Amino acid sequence: MKKIISIILLVLMIFIGCEKKIEKSIEVVSREYRAIWSEDYNFDTPILIDNLSDLKNFIEEHPEQFANENKFLEDYNEEFFKSKLIYIFIKSESSGSNNISAKGVKIEGDKLTLIINREVSEIGTADMAAWICLFEVNRSDIKDIKTVGYEIIEKN
Known part of the structure; x- marks a missing residue:
């Protein structure tokens, strides 16, 4: 009797969607x-950038602090944007x-997560900083993605 109840519970968990989401990491170029x-x-x-024009506009609106243009x-x-995009x-x-x-990035179910490292200096300055992180992703790797989030890993 216990075996039958266990089997029924297992089947119900599968049909209800309680199965564990599979997480996978994908290769990305990041900068x-x-x-x-x-x-x-x-x-x-x-922010999703899926064409060259949008990337150029973004860079123009978010210029690098210590250079005239982003090399x-x-x-x-x-050609790049035919097979890839940038978050x-x-x-x-x-x-x-x-x-x-x-x-880098990871995928869990239908969610893409951008992974960002944050290092806090022991002695800081009093100036505001804006850091721009770019993640190049293959379009084929994220065709089933419905949401995009982020995770910040603190390093001291």
Whole structure:
């Protein structure tokens, strides 16, 4: 009798959707830069860039703090966006001494999570910093994604 009840419960769990979501990591190219800080930026929200024009506009609206132009734009062209896209994450920091870096992504079920490293300096400065993290993702890897979130890993 206990075996029958156990089997019924197992079958119900499968049909109800209680099965464990499978997490997978995918290979991505990630990069980051420190932008000129602005309170108008869309902080802490993943932004999808799926064409070269939108990427150029984003870079123009979020210029690098220590250079006239982002040299990595040379790596992107229309061909790139045929098979890939970019998710961007903007993180505001109250100290320019803190460091933000794009680590990678993971997929769990139909959710894509951007993984960001945050290193807090022991002695900070009093200047605001805006860090831009870019995650290049293959379109085929995320065809079933319905939501995009982020996870910040604190390092001290």
